[in-house]
Amino acid sequence: MAETIGRVFRSVQELANSNQVPEKYIHTQELINTSSPLLDVPEVDLTLLISPTSPAAARQEEFNKLQSGLRSCGCIQVINHGLADSFLDKVRQISKQFFALPAEEKLKYARTVDDIEGYGNDSVLSEKQKLDWTDRLYLNVFPEDIRKLQFWPQKPECFRVVFEEYIKTLKLLSESLLKAMATSLNMEENCFLDQCGERGTMIARFNFYPPCPRPDVVLGVKPHADASAITILLQDKEVEGLQVLKDDQWYRVPVVPYGFLINVGDQVEIMSNGIFKSPVHRVVTNAERERNSLAVFIMPDPDAGIGPVEKLINEERPRAYKNVKNYVELFFQSYQQGKRPIEAAMICQEFH
Ligand SMILES: O=C(O)CCC(=O)C(=O)O
Numbered sequence: 001m002a003e004t005i006g007r008v009f010r011s012v013q014e015l016a017n018s019n020q021v022p023e024k025y026i027h028t029q030e031l032i033n034t035s036s037p038l039l040d041v042p043e044v045d046l047t048l049l050i051s052p053t054s055p056a057a058a059r060q061e062e063f064n065k066l067q068s069g070l071r072s073c074g075c076i077q078v079i080n081h082g083l084a085d086s087f088l089d090k091v092r093q094i095s096k097q098f099f100a101l102p103a104e105e106k107l108k109y110a111r112t113v114d115d116i117e118g119y120g121n122d123s124v125l126s127e128k129q130k131l132d133w134t135d136r137l138y139l140n141v142f143p144e145d146i147r148k149l150q151f152w153p154q155k156p157e158c159f160r161v162v163f164e165e166y167i168k169t170l171k172l173l174s175e176s177l178l179k180a181m182a183t184s185l186n187m188e189e190n191c192f193l194d195q196c197g198e199r200g201t202m203i204a205r206f207n208f209y210p211p212c213p214r215p216d217v218v219l220g221v222k223p224h225a226d227a228s229a230i231t232i233l234l235q236d237k238e239v240e241g242l243q244v245l246k247d248d249q250w251y252r253v254p255v256v257p258y259g260f261l262i263n264v265g266d267q268v269e270i271m272s273n274g275i276f277k278s279p280v281h282r283v284v285t286n287a288e289r290e291r292n293s294l295a296v297f298i299m300p301d302p303d304a305g306i307g308p309v310e311k312l313i314n315e316e317r318p319r320a321y322k323n324v325k326n327y328v329e330l331f332f333q334s335y336q337q338g339k340r341p342i343e344a345a346m347i348c349q350e351f352h
């Protein structure tokens with residue numbers, strides 16, 4: 001068996017417990033403002049949006065909000081999505097319970113040094129990299145044959161049952177969203193979904209952010225945009241932390257306790273020829289309270305190429321991106337070099 005990180009791994013949770021902030025976690029370039037202004041994220045009522053019995057005007061209103069959110073800040077809050085509040089509480093509960101287990105129990109699911117899947121902390125991609133103040137559990141979920149069940153917790157006991165139900169429902173939700181996004185642009189409803197392919201992948205990342213003694217210089221997650229097509233985020237119900245960059249300024253993303261935050265990933269930015277924006281975002285830390293979130297990344301099949309939808313290319317909006325295959329690989333190559341990965345897919349990069 002490959003060496004597990006058990007031997008070399010110090011969880012952020014352990015650092016937090018011993019009140020230590022190693023230098024690798026400290027950002028020296030700028031102080032981090034944890035109380036920046038609040039972002040105005042449109043709340044979209046999914047039932048009104050997709051139900052054929054909704055009044056046409058009300059449906060249109062929801063489509064307008066969806067489109068304007070994804071164009072301006074790259075995200076929307078989805079409410080009235082059909083998942084019960086009590087079920088979302090259960091999902092949050094299994095995450096909290098997992099991270100609260102003793103270290104030796106969690107280490108049964110530890111990732112290997114050179115793999116991303118499993119329980120661990122920030123993957124080190126370069127020497128200069130600052131580390132994120134977070135522990136994670138990273139699981140491949142769809143297609144089913146890419147699951148590595150050895151990483152799926154057996155404690156708490158209901159983990160797998162609750163999680164399985166959650167991801168099945170989120171798969172359907174992601175399909176509805178991708179269709180709605182295409183429809184909002186007057187495109188054929190499957191134009192984004194079809195590009196994801198039969199073997200589109202879905203990956204879940206449970207994020208656990210222990211309290212941090214230095215929120216002024218440490219980040220929960222450093223600035224990045226997601227490599228996904230879209231990301232479905234279940235935020236902590238009480239503790240804020242996510243920030244989005246808009247017009248060169250950081251904004252706090254509000255907590256909607258039983259809503260999902262949906263953000264555009266780089267691959268839908270490409271498919272939409274830049275109409276929808278994949279937002280740069282980061283997570284700040286909190287000195288008093290821990291925070292949990294669960295990000296589900298909806299990814300196109302890495303073997304199927306993606307590119308801007310033909311009908312979204314025209315004189316006013318010329319093709320801005322190349323067709324790309326296995327974007328995630330490209331993403332990590334650029335990320336290592338400290339570049340914004342999507343630039344590698346842009347045409348005429350010097351003009352952007
Ligand atoms: O914890 C959050 O709110 C967001 C995490 C995130 O950006 C990610 O996992 O890609």
Ligand SMILES: [Fe+2]
Binds near residue numbers: 224225226281
């Ligand atoms: Fe992210």
